[in-house]
Amino acid sequence: MTLRAVLVSCVVFATGAVSTVAHAGDKRPGASLGNAKGDRQGKTITVETSIQTMVNGDRGSGKAGKLSTANSNWTPPACWYEPAFSPKEIQKRIKTLRSVGNSIPFMGGLGDILGDFFDSYYKDGHPYKDYNLDKQGKGMFWTRVVNPNRKDDPKAMECNRSPFWVDDNETPKEPLAVNPRILAEYAYDELPIPGTRIEMAPKAETKVNLPTWVWLDKAKFKKVSVTASLPNTNLSATTTAEPVSLRIDPGTKDAETYPASGECAIGKDGRIGEPWARGKSEETPSCGVKYLRSSGDGSYNLKATVRWEISWTSTNTGREGLPDGEFGADQAVVVKEIQSVNR
Template identity: 35%
Template sequence: MLRLTISAAGLAMAAVVAFAPAATADDGWGGADCGQVPVAGCDVSAGGGGGHNGGAVHLPGTGGDDDSAVGPDYSGCRWDKVDDYSEPGQPTTGGGWYLLTCLPDFQDGPFWVADAAPAPVSPRVLAETARNRLSLPRPSILASPAQNQLVNLPTWLWVDRGAWVPVSVTASVPGVSVTATARPTAVTWSMGDGTTVTCNGPGDPLLGGDPRAASPTCGHTFRRASERYPVTATIHWSVSWAGAGTGGTFPELTTSTTTAFRVVEIQALGAR
């Protein structure tokens, strides 16, 4: 029985055992498509002429002749692990012995199939995984006055402080851990009247003082009345990652909320 040691380097794709179409009914080997494999694959072609003992098993990329075989059409193949098989001088760990069986009556092996080491996961890939798991809060829109806004009276704008905190997620595999962190950097306000306001912070509430004073951090003054101004607050998040002795950045993320402001006019205020 022919035996072959299969290295992990040759196990890159799903196994296909390919035999040439039938030429004569008496040459021994046949065609088969093996879809069940115990490992991460290999291409195997069998050489023949004169039956099994005259053939060879060849794994592309591991050397050997690329012989073509002829024979009856086999309907399928499978790999069967042999748990109680061993050979002097052959490894006993890091893989296993397998028989190649093709219907109706072809079998070869056992073959030693080395365990393929898992491909290393790069820190960047882990960072992308962590970034995709970030759950960033949407802003709650707050304003003063709390109800109707007034023409020519400054509106103070801010988002709730709970949405203005860094958010981090860590992704890990054995031996490697990477953390992605999103930090709020600015809020863009689309005021619904054709103007946009960018604030480099969450803004501040009006706590006493002159209601005619403009917000020092984030605000807007409406010049025309409207029953419904659609107002959108968008938080911009910078995203960085660090781990495994390296790090980097991702394009910014955003979260948004939209509401409606009613703006009324009080003539006594006049234009400022």
């Protein structure tokens, strides 16, 4: 790295987030520069995402739990590029960095170095000329966005390009440029998955060799979707999660599950498991567990995990699959011996 690049990095890192005034009347993504900041390499500019989400068609998020992907080799994207700055905004950004850099006492004059560095890139034809002001209103500079759910992911550093120009209605060749697939994967992270607390009968405690019925609240565990869209573009995608099965891990080898696999599939009525009712004492539950040994003075840690099938659609692609997701929780189960009375 050259001395100039090192000094530029120091100034950008020292100044952190720099607020500027957005171009009046510009309502496109990234119009506000208040959250823009340079990274430690001093060449990229990071902004907060402009992606908006709707849960089941309504604004806002009812987020409860985060899905774990069933495919350990896949995670939602850690970063991508979005349209962020108009030519006038890039111009103001560089002027502000120059001013702030010159105002730091122990770095006197380095603001000019910083300004010259970026001016060379965006003003003097290397590769852009005069900040692309002649294209004002005809496109945007795209820049780096870090997934707010993946800030600590090392892959977030893969988006290290300086802001680059994209004409309106043009598809960037950059693989990490936001697209319907990335929106679908972002929506995956935003799915409001309910906590996996199962219903059991007997409820308070169960007995050795007594089948315990297990089921899920049908009204709570149902299909859910999140639509992610980028304002003022034609980009949007809807990701849908649908519960398909419940896996039971009794927390001990001294137990049997119903069915034997421990995987309770969703029924035709959309229910996983069947609630216990009077008169079913002699029946075998379709979903449940039977403990073969007492838990003594403690309890067994039963883990219930729901598998969610994931799919997505967008305006310009067909339905495509994403890795199934899982979300589970532990519950303490007390198991007692059946007391017999000797006469």
